[in-house]
Amino acid sequence: MGELVYPRRKTRAVRVGNVYVGGDHPVVVQSMITEETRNVQDCVEQIIAMHNAGCEIVRVTTPTLAEAHCLGEIQAEVRRRGYEVPLVADVHHQGGDIAVAVAGFVDKVRINPGLFVFRKPRQRTDDYTESEVQEELAAIEESLLPVIEACKARDIAMRIGVNHGSLAERLTIMHGDTPEGMVESALEYIRICEAHDYRNLIISLKASRVPVMMAANRLMARRMEELGMDYPLHLGVTEAGDGEYARIKSTAGIGTMLAEGIGDTIRVSLSEDPINEIPVCYDILQALGLRKTKVEFIACPSCGRTKFELTSVLRKVKAATQHLVGLDIAVMGCIVNGPGEMADADYGYVGKGGGVITLYRGRNPVKNVPQEEGVEALVELIKSDGRWMEPE
Ligand code: SF4
Secondary structure, eight states: OHHHHSOOOOOOOEEETTEEESTTSOOEEEEEOOSOTTOHHHHHHHHHHHHHTTOSEEEEEOOSHHHHHHHHHHHHHHHHTTOOOOEEEEEOTTOHHHHHHHTTTOSEEEEOHHHHSOOOOOOOOSOOOHHHHHHHHHHHHHHHHHHHHHHHHHTOEEEEEEEGGGOOHHHHHHHOSSHHHHHHHHHHHHHHHHHTTOOOEEEEEEBSSHHHHHHHHHHHHHHHHHHTOOOOEEEOBTTOOSHHHHHHHHIIIIIHHHHTTOOSEEOOOOSSOGGGHHHHHHHHHHHTTSOOOSOEEEEOOOOTTOOSOHHHHHHHHHHHHTTOTTOEEEEESOOTTOGGGGTTOSEEEEEEETTEEEEEETTEEEEEEEGGGHHHHHHHHHHHTTOOOOOO
């Protein structure tokens, strides 16, 4: 359905370990651990737990060479325990040496263009001259080239990860603190990589404000199209916070972009245990019809017409069938507007009145049963169709 409803931007497939990002591959779910990288054993446990929860790519911060070394130990231990989860080193401040070191073993290196090369604060706000710009670009190229060579040597990926909150001073002066500045920051790094024939790139433009994040990603997609670039985009709303609003912000930003066909991998950033991010990612993808990892339940909100206690029945139906990944199951209080309201679910449980419910297969009523026997009868119907699996 997703491919029909949301035509996806054409991107190249970039390999990150044993996972591909972009191309025709499903939108990839990723996150970042919160344990300190020096606590090797704790990091290993968290990586494995997140991977078991469905995290397909895991990022680990490497602020110094000491952490870069620890990440090597972490990766070796994760592999020794039989997990092939792709690991990404997150590199920020003056990260040239660190990025080169980690490129020797990780599956992807993430750099932040705003922080990668140290520049003394200019302390002037007049526009940059052409020679000043060229001087900075030359400094960036000098620092980036060894990283490019190290990534090329192992055929690994690089994420050019621009953050709205850490744009370089030059870009802020020339473009303001804007989506245009973010896009230009990414393009500068892309051009250097391309000049050295390195194209295993994934791009991200993150912001804590959803409208900024969306404007930056839309502009990036448009600019890449104009320039004939097809790099996958990683989506996220940074510093979204915690709880319900953080999930809504992330869904608004990430979901809107995906609905516009933009985005090849996502991270929901929560100020919580990062394992909580994973189901939110999968729910966004499922809601958009891009990946199906659980039963799609369709249920009406109930109203004065409802023929049974909808919330408790929905709970029971879910408990009995939630392991049947791939099915769509509807629970409707009545059939007021016809079976079309069930959104073409595979099965329907619909209130008829008088203590009776009607079971549907697709749009067709199959039988009426007393309400008390409804859930069991639904399970029997699914079994008789050969679509039942025992829960694990
Ligand atoms: Fe009300 Fe029926 Fe609509 Fe449910 S399906 S909200 S019970 S009218």
